[in-house]
Amino acid sequence: MxxxxxxxxxxxxxxxxxxxxxxxxxxxxxxxxxxxxxxxxxxxxxxxxxxxxxxxxxxxxxxLEVRERDCQFLYKDDVGFTFMDTETFEQFVMSSDLIGDQAAFLRESMEVTVDLIEGQPVSINLPAQVVLEVVEADAVVKGQTASSSYKPGILENGLKVMIPPFIEAGTRIVVNTAECTYVERAK
Structure with a gap:
C-alpha cells in the first residue's frame, strides 16, 4: 500500500x-x-x-500489509520479550532489536498490538498513552512564566521528558508513547 x-x-x-x-x-x-x-x-x-x-x-x-494480533506483554528475560496472543494463548519471544526504544514503555500485563508478516512477529504497537510516575524533577526557577516554561523530569522507566513546573517527584503523569512527551497529570 x-x-x-x-x-x-x-x-x-x-x-x-x-x-x-x-x-x-x-x-x-x-x-x-x-x-x-x-x-x-x-x-x-x-x-x-x-x-x-x-x-x-x-x-x-x-x-507492507501486516496482520495485527492483540497480545499481552508477559516478561523480559535474557532471550528477549515474551508476549502472549490473547486469542489463542500462544506465547512467543521477540528480540530486543525488534522492540527498539519502545521497550522502555512495556509493563507486565500491558496490552499491545503485534504486527505479523507471514506469521513472523516484526513489530509492536504500544497504546497511544501510558501512565508513569515522575521519580526526579528539577526545582522550579523563579521568574519563569508558567505558560511556556518546562523543566526536565525523569520517569520511572528512566526516560527524560519535559514537564510543567507544577509537576513534582512522585506525581503520576500521562505520557504520549509515540513522541515521549508529557500530556497531562494522571487522574
Missing part, C-alpha cells in the same frame, strides 16, 4: 530496495532553505541490520 513519507510512524513495516524494514525512529527536518524531509531509522526484518533513509515529505513509500 503506497503512502506519503510524512505518514511514516515508528513500528510500521516498509518495503524498500526489495527488503522489509521495521521503522524504529522518525525525525522531521525542516531546513531554513528548501523543502522539508523526513529521516527514518529502520531495521531489516530478516537480517537485523540498521539503516537511515531520507525522503522528501511528498515522496511515496510502500507500506
Amino acid at each position: 503506497k503512502m506519503q513519507a510524512n505518514q511514516i510512524r515508528p513500528g510500521q513495516v516498509l518495503e524498500h530496495q526489495g527488503k522489509r524494514w521495521t521503522v524504529l525512529k522518525i525525525q522531521l527536518i525542516q531546513p531554513g532553505k528548501g523543502g522539508a524531509f523526513i529521516q527514518v531509522e529502520m531495521r531489516d526484518v530478516d537480517s537485523g541490520n540498521k539503516t537511515n533513509e531520507r525522503w522528501r515529505t511528498a515522496d511515496t513509500v510502500e507500506r
Whole structure:
C-alpha cells in the first residue's frame, strides 16, 4: 500500500530496495532553505541490520500489509520479550532489536498490538498513552512564566521528558508513547 513519507510512524513495516524494514525512529527536518524531509531509522526484518533513509515529505513509500494480533506483554528475560496472543494463548519471544526504544514503555500485563508478516512477529504497537510516575524533577526557577516554561523530569522507566513546573517527584503523569512527551497529570 503506497503512502506519503510524512505518514511514516515508528513500528510500521516498509518495503524498500526489495527488503522489509521495521521503522524504529522518525525525525522531521525542516531546513531554513528548501523543502522539508523526513529521516527514518529502520531495521531489516530478516537480517537485523540498521539503516537511515531520507525522503522528501511528498515522496511515496510502500507500506507492507501486516496482520495485527492483540497480545499481552508477559516478561523480559535474557532471550528477549515474551508476549502472549490473547486469542489463542500462544506465547512467543521477540528480540530486543525488534522492540527498539519502545521497550522502555512495556509493563507486565500491558496490552499491545503485534504486527505479523507471514506469521513472523516484526513489530509492536504500544497504546497511544501510558501512565508513569515522575521519580526526579528539577526545582522550579523563579521568574519563569508558567505558560511556556518546562523543566526536565525523569520517569520511572528512566526516560527524560519535559514537564510543567507544577509537576513534582512522585506525581503520576500521562505520557504520549509515540513522541515521549508529557500530556497531562494522571487522574
